[in-house]
Amino acid sequence: MEIKWYLFLSIALFCIGVVGALTRRNSIIVFMCIELMLNSVNLLLVAFSKMHLGGAIPNVASAINAQIFVFFIMIVAAAEVSVGLAIIVMMYRNTKSIDINFLNRLKN
Amino acid sequence: MGTTQILFWFLSVLAIVGAIGVISSKNPLYGVLWLIIVFFAISGHYVLMNAQFLAIVNIIVYAGAIMVLFTFVIMFIDLNEHPEIPKNIYLKIAGLIAGLCLLIVLVAALSHSPTGNIEMKNGTNVGLIKYLGKTLFNDYVVPFEISSVLFLSAMVGAVIIGKKEKEINARG
Incomplete structure (x- = not known):
């Protein structure tokens, strides 16, 4: 299995996430699209980690570091989700709507 | 076409259909619900690539905690x-x-x-919790502890943001 199929799969997932974040107005769905993009990057990191183990000279240290990096991305994503959803709940309480256009008004 | 390739294509199609x-x-x-399907497909990819620990963490953290x-x-x-x-149709287009331009540019x-090449057949021990844990608690102790502080601050921030404004005003 060549690495480029994983590359293309990750690119496809990332671009679907970008399209969703650009075309939807529901802030919860925009948030889910951001999770999708984070996951596509994680998938690519794990694929490269596995690639480093193959070949003539297996590079075990790089492979382990890549997987630890994915673990830290998951940690940061979990913290980000908890704060982001609290902001969405606050937004709904103040405006009775979760339309992303509400955030335009922050600048005034 | 071997078993791993069939599994790869099945999980890839599942992930992309779920994402759409x-x-x-x-x-x-x-x-x-669609996003949970995507996360399970990605966990399947992790198992296929011998990253068992990350597959389990992905299911527990993403499909479990975050989706709940x-x-x-x-x-x-x-x-x-x-x-x-719905957004203006021109903005949607x-x-x-x-997004399609980004896809085409990156693929090209x-x-x-x-x-x-990824050699799927050769199983490795790298993804097991024994080896990852050793690295995590030897080389990455400081980032690990900092991430616990990050979680604490995220928790405090979520509680303060989620509070009703009257309570904050009354106490502050």
Whole structure:
């Protein structure tokens, strides 16, 4: 299995996430699209980690570091989700709507 | 075509169909269900690549905790009362074109790069919790502890943001 199929799969997932974040107005769905993009990057990191183990000279240290990096991305994503959803709940309480256009008004 | 390739294509199609389901679902609750399918497909890829620990963490953290949080927030919010106003059709088309351009540019730029191979058949021990744990608690102790502080601050921030404003004003 060549690495480029994983590359293309990750690119496809990332671009679907970008399209969703650009075309939807529901802030919860925009948030889910951001999770999708984070996951596509994680998938690519794990694929490269596995690639480093193959070949003539297996590079075990790089492979382990890549997987630890994915673990830290998951940690940061979990913290980000908890704060982001609290902001969405606050937004709904103040405006009775979760339309992303509400955030335009922050600048005034 | 070997078993791993069949599994790869099956999981890839599942992930992409789920992702398209996420961005096209009218009701955010269905979006959450599609996203759980995507996360399980990605966990399947992790198992295929011998990253067992990450597969389990992905299921526990993403499909378990984060998606439950999303579901709770969606249930808090009464969406039938305030349906989503669709975006201007021109903006939608522009967003679609922008995403497709990104896809085409990335695929075109990377399709001729020198590639490596992933050898699925050779199982490795790297993804097991024994080896990852040793590295995590030897070389990455400080980032690990800092991430616990990050979690604490995220928790405090979520509680303060989620509080009603009257309570904050009364106490402050």
